[in-house]
Amino acid sequence: MKIELLPIGVVKTDVKKVPRHWTISDAEGTLVIEEQYTEGVKDIHAGQRIVVLFYFHQSPQFTEDFLVQVPLQGPGQMGVFSICSPVRPNPLGMSVVEVLGIEGSIIHIKGLDMIDGTPVLDIKPYRERD
Amino acid sequence: MKIELLPIGVVKTDVKKVPRHWTISDAEGTLVIEEQYTEGVKDIHAGQRIVVLFYFHQSPQFTEDFLVQVPLQGPGQMGVFSICSPVRPNPLGMSVVEVLGIEGSIIHIKGLDMIDGTPVLDIKPYRERD
Numbered sequence: 001m002k003i004e005l006l007p008i009g010v011v012k013t014d015v016k017k018v019p020r021h022w023t024i025s026d027a028e029g030t031l032v033i034e035e036q037y038t039e040g041v042k043d044i045h046a047g048q049r050i051v052v053l054f055y056f057h058q059s060p061q062f063t064e065d066f067l068v069q070v071p072l073q074g075p076g077q078m079g080v081f082s083i084c085s086p087v088r089p090n091p092l093g094m095s096v097v098e099v100l101g102i103e104g105s106i107i108h109i110k111g112l113d114m115i116d117g118t119p120v121l122d123i124k125p126y127r128e129r130d
Numbered sequence: 131m132k133i134e135l136l137p138i139g140v141v142k143t144d145v146k147k148v149p150r151h152w153t154i155s156d157a158e159g160t161l162v163i164e165e166q167y168t169e170g171v172k173d174i175h176a177g178q179r180i181v182v183l184f185y186f187h188q189s190p191q192f193t194e195d196f197l198v199q200v201p202l203q204g205p206g207q208m209g210v211f212s213i214c215s216p217v218r219p220n221p222l223g224m225s226v227v228e229v230l231g232i233e234g235s236i237i238h239i240k241g242l243d244m245i246d247g248t249p250v251l252d253i254k255p256y257r258e259r260d
Contacts, residue, residue, distance in 0.1 A: 050145075124214060
């Protein structure tokens, strides 16, 4: 089964060196969502947290050499599914960011760890376990 | 930019009616990851929580009629990016589940909201903001 996706928008940020993970980021930027999806983002509002799924568009092709990697933070080599490396069998990223505001289909966010130009695939409301 | 992904495994569960969301689920099942990725899951262990990205393989084709939907829980119609509907421009799902145990590339989990046969795309460690 081959799965085909199309970006719904793109990350824009002036931050040149984004933090390595959203859990430690205060970096700001915008999610520039395509205008055809404006109705779909209309209920996103300032102050809420959202889950952003995105595509690591600059990652090299995954090979079995990347099944185990040495993360930037950590005691040593780890299986790829236990770390947040952008080099993964499916190069998908997931970050939780804070919404600062929204204008049409442009969402201003804080706490990003994606680089400028990153394709956005989906946005979901952030939920925690009851 | 067209993005192509391949499943890394599949969800198996005997639960016929899975809860509508992982935040309220105690349902159990397994992530049957392909053997070629066994080294990549070796550091996943019982007791931890993991993020599972998956593909809503039974969703109908997205059209603009689905930009706004009435969620099962909620006061009325909402933009698709503010709800967890499986009918989305890119039909990607994200759930946080508890690991009960792992045998090779078979991960036993609790708290799932995916139906039997759901293609798994990625697994990440669960993190919260510092």
